[in-house]
Amino acid sequence: MSVVTSYARALAVREGRAQPVATVRHLHLAADPLVFIPLRLAGEAAAPLGAMVGSHPARPHLLVVPQPRNRDLRFAFMAELARIMLPYIEGRAAATETVPGKNERERYLDAPQVIVPGRGAVEFVRLLGRSTRFRSADGPYPVDPAVPVLGQWLTFLYERTEFAGSSALVPMTEALSLHWATGQSPMEDANLATLLAWICPPPGHTGQEAAAAAEDPVRWPPAGPDTDPGFDARVLRPAIDAYDASGSPEPVREALRGQLEPTWRLMWQAVELLRGRPEAASVGDRWAADRDRYTREVARVAEGGPPRGRRDQAGSAAARLWDMESARQSYDAQRAYDDPLVMAEHRATGKAFAGEVVHVDRERTILLPGGKKPVSRPLVTVRTADPVRLAPGKKVFSAHRRRQSGEVIELDGDLVVVQLNDQLAKGAGVPGVGDAVCFTELDLGGRIRPGFPAAEETPWTHGGPPAAYVPTDEDAKEDWS
Amino acid sequence: MTVAPFPDPLGPAPAGPWPEDGPAEAAARATAAILADFTGGAHRGVIVDSPPGAGKSTLVVATTLELAGAGERLMIVAQTNEQVDDLADKIATRDPSLTIGRLHKDGFQVPERVIRHPGVRASKKIDDVASCSVVLATADKWAYVSGHTWQWAIIDEAYQMRSDKLLAIAALFERALFVGDPGQLDPFSVVDTERWAGLAWDPLQSAVAVTARLNDLPVHRLPVSWRLPASAAPLVSEAFYPFTPFRSGTGPGERVLELAGPGSPVTGTPAAWDRALEEAAATGWALHELPSRHTIRTDADAVRACAGLATRLVERGAVAHDEHGSHRVNAARIAIGAAHNDQVAAIRAAGVPDGVTVDTANRLQGREYDVTIVLHPLSGRRDATAFHLESGRLCVLTSRHRHACVVVARAGIPELLDAHPSTGRVRLNEPVKFPDGWEANQAVLAHLAAHRVPG
The missing domain is CATH 3.40.50 (Rossmann fold)
Incomplete structure (x- = not known):
């Protein structure tokens, strides 16, 4: 936990309510996000029990599996879920824009955004995708043709969460924790009800009191995917027994409605809370990356592309890791550049410093090694009160002029001398005496990915080319699906 | 408390090589065996495990001189610019007649101790140095090289190299000598994922871990630490x-x-x-x-x-x-x-x-x-x-x-x-x-x- 977050947590305890740790919203929020609250049967890896889903707070769809041990009913549930989710997801593919540049392409102006309560639900989305994308509409154990398509999209949504800064599938508790620090532990922050109790306690109550009240699973049932054991034993089991005896799903339906509705209200309350914050400057760029991937996936699914493999080949794993690291690096840097409160964390640890320009040597030129003509390399002296831990020679970037890089030349007490290396055309990029500036080692990245071999060109070091995947009927017979 | 040694999962450990030898003889014998195995051509790769200060760089330099002396071209991969510069300096000092290419990224300043050697040619473009007997660069730089191949490669600090970096350069060479210290820190990533856990080609594992698991390669070991004192x-x-x-x-x-x-x-x-x-x-x-x-x-x-x-x-x-x-x-x-x-x-x-x-x-x-x-x-x-x-x-x-x-x-x-x-x-x-x-x-x-x- 960083210094600023630790301080904000201590402050939250003293003030009795959560404290902001961001001044802007660091994720995209669609006008009509799809809220999805899945529940599963206790003790099963991927047996759906029910879900509440919809993109309008007043119109939730309630789906249940009255006997979750019955696989036919599970896949009937998935088919029903597909009829709600697929129109939402595929419906984003409407108007496009042309992205200019070397790799000119079309891109949809919109993309799906699904919001789930927390990390547990994200993992459940992965499992639902895994258990449905290899199914088939014919052959043994056929399923509704929409089920494998939904499986492909759930897999797509889950895989986007592996890239930092994606807003395609958002776990709400983590989105809130990105913007507020509470007086409870990070583990307790995974409980949507207590987290929201800290952020907006009812009038006359402190965050502590509100969170303690929100821990009651009867008033605020768990946000899933796991249900409360007391509910399982006292309510759910008799309701499932009643279904087995009578064939009527109503008791299970009513039981799950009671479990899901409180979370449904909390989810939309949280959406409105986030909507109240201004969007950070880089969110648009990151959402564009989500839209890019969505555009490609729409084309892939439309062409009848095979479901994503169970495991990555050597080349695709390496390329994916490169992209994940690159996304993480630019996400961390962008958040700091967009938000002074996030930058404060880096200033406290010495990875950035802010201050006032006290001297500028605008005319300085140096001869680069091997160069013939002197080039302009202005020096800027900054007075800062921050604990600077950037050694001379360290490459730094200006937080105010993005992508302008420089180099720390000298540190002397509270003075730091920085040499500016680029964006100097006609002296435009040089700050004046008295300007507030901020320099940091955080790099926005954006380097070109090196080439990794395609599967059929896998070199001997990595085991040579693997056998190609051929779908078989065995895919439908996995023990656990 | 005292800790009982854990039983070896691979069976009993072999005794130290030739215990009757003095350390210098044991080390020389190990080096000769490595060179014979690598240049002999029976394996596409040879792994050398080196404890701290066991003469890893000396081995790399000796192998380089042997291959270059026989008229072969080779590429050397290290993990940091400092390691590359150290090796280039050592090789050029041992054999000033060799042509040595120091490939580096744009804007990198090759230190004086490397460019003082007349045989060293430094460039950011592979075409400028590809004809040299020996070309050295970091794994990160090699990843962007294409259009050239080498019969021989030496990969230094291979236990600190992630396997995805090896994958990016593996098409450049036919045979490789992997040299490294298995006891040091594993490579790491800023992303935390279990996505590839258990896969033989897990990109987060070290280059040696992956290659050794997928290929049956001989493993040699340098038996003497010249750095550590008898007390350590x-x-x-x-x-x-x-x-x-x-x-x-x-x-x-x-x-x-x-x-x-x-x-x-x-x-x-x-x-x-x-x-x-x-x-x-x-x-x-x-x-x-x-x-x-x-x-x-x-x-x-x-x-x-x-x-x-x-x-x-x-x-x-x-x-x-x-x-x-x-x-x-x-x-x-x-x-x-x-x-x-x-x-x-x-x-x-x-x-x-x-x-x-x-x-x-x-x-x-x-x-x-x-x-x-x-x-x-x-x-x-x-x-x-x-x-x-x-x-x-x-x-x-x-x-x-x-x-x-x-x-x-x-x-x-x-x-x-x-x-x-x-x-x-x-x-x-x-x-x-x-x-x-x-x-x-x-x-x-x-x-x-x-x-x-x-x-």
Whole structure:
């Protein structure tokens, strides 16, 4: 936990309510996000029990599996879920824009955004995708043709969460924790009800009191995917027994409605809370990356592309890791550049410093090694009160002029001398005496990915080319699906 | 507590190679066997495990000269620019007639010690240097090279190279010699994912781990550490290389650290600092033990002790006697190592003599000093996380010295370890890693207990 977050947590305890740790919203929020609250049967890896889903707070769809041990009913549930989710997801593919540049392409102006309560639900989305994308509409154990398509999209949504800064599938508790620090532990922050109790306690109550009240699973049932054991034993089991005896799903339906509705209200309350914050400057760029991937996936699914493999080949794993690291690096840097409160964390640890320009040597030129003509390399002296831990020679970037890089030349007490290396055309990029500036080692990245071999060109070091995947009927017979 | 050695999962360990030999003969024999195996052509790859200071660079240089002498072209891959420059300098010094290409990224300034050699050609473009007998670059730079191939490649520090980096360059060569130290820190990533856990080609694993698992490659081992003194090699070997023992190149008494007079201690310097230095000079090890307490990471007392020990060592004007003669242990021959960047910054801020290296374990990898002062990664902690238990971290910190190592720690680490037995997640189809960090930590502490100086 960083210094600023630790301080904000201590402050939250003293003030009795959560404290902001961001001044802007660091994720995209669609006008009509799809809220999805899945529940599963206790003790099963991927047996759906029910879900509440919809993109309008007043119109939730309630789906249940009255006997979750019955696989036919599970896949009937998935088919029903597909009829709600697929129109939402595929419906984003409407108007496009042309992205200019070397790799000119079309891109949809919109993309799906699904919001789930927390990390547990994200993992459940992965499992639902895994258990449905290899199914088939014919052959043994056929399923509704929409089920494998939904499986492909759930897999797509889950895989986007592996890239930092994606807003395609958002776990709400983590989105809130990105913007507020509470007086409870990070583990307790995974409980949507207590987290929201800290952020907006009812009038006359402190965050502590509100969170303690929100821990009651009867008033605020768990946000899933796991249900409360007391509910399982006292309510759910008799309701499932009643279904087995009578064939009527109503008791299970009513039981799950009671479990899901409180979370449904909390989810939309949280959406409105986030909507109240201004969007950070880089969110648009990151959402564009989500839209890019969505555009490609729409084309892939439309062409009848095979479901994503169970495991990555050597080349695709390496390329994916490169992209994940690159996304993480630019996400961390962008958040700091967009938000002074996030930058404060880096200033406290010495990875950035802010201050006032006290001297500028605008005319300085140096001869680069091997160069013939002197080039302009202005020096800027900054007075800062921050604990600077950037050694001379360290490459730094200006937080105010993005992508302008420089180099720390000298540190002397509270003075730091920085040499500016680029964006100097006609002296435009040089700050004046008295300007507030901020320099940091955080790099926005954006380097070109090196080439990794395609599967059929896998070199001997990595085991040579693997056998190609051929779908078989065995895919439908996995023990656990 | 004492720790019983864990049974070898691979069966009984082979005895040390040719124990009747002297260290020089054993090392020469190992090098000859490696060269024969690599150039013999029976395998596409050969792996060489090298304990700390066992002559890894010497092997790389010898192999390079042998291949280049036979008229072969080869490429050399290292992990950092500093490593590449060191190798280029050494090769050019040994054979000034070789043409050596130093490939580097745009904007990189190749240091004087490399470009002073007339045979070295430095460039950011592969086409400028591809015709050289030997081309050296970092793995990151090689990843962007295409259109050229080599029959031979030497991959240095291959245990610190991630397998995805190897994948990006594997099309460039036919055969490869993988050289590295398996006991040092594993490569890491800023992303935390289990997506590839258990896959043979997991990109987060080291290049050697992946290639060795997918190919049946011969594994050689350099048997003698020329860096570590006789007081350190047995402990480091037992704690961090339990199934591949090695020995020191020098015997007991061949390395002597002599502390000249008491110097002029600044008033208020704790006598314990001098006692710790004297214990280290006499035995090769000292544990400067501060009273047990839970502290923040930048524990003010421990930080002050690290900086103070280095200052006193310089003040007392130590002299080191070894197989090459005698020399003064000046500030450049002393290093202070810690686990975290903020600890390094705090120690630097506490005031260390000019020229003393202060750095994290990651940055100290591959470097060598006469005396090292180590802030124990678990000192003052309430918990023992996987990061702090990683055996490679402690191995790097306790194997950088030629003469003596002083460990600074809060009392109570054995109890902390007992309270936090290793609970790393077991994943299907993932080879078990040895040594276990928890066990290695216990072994080092058990040894240090005999060199305790309360502070």
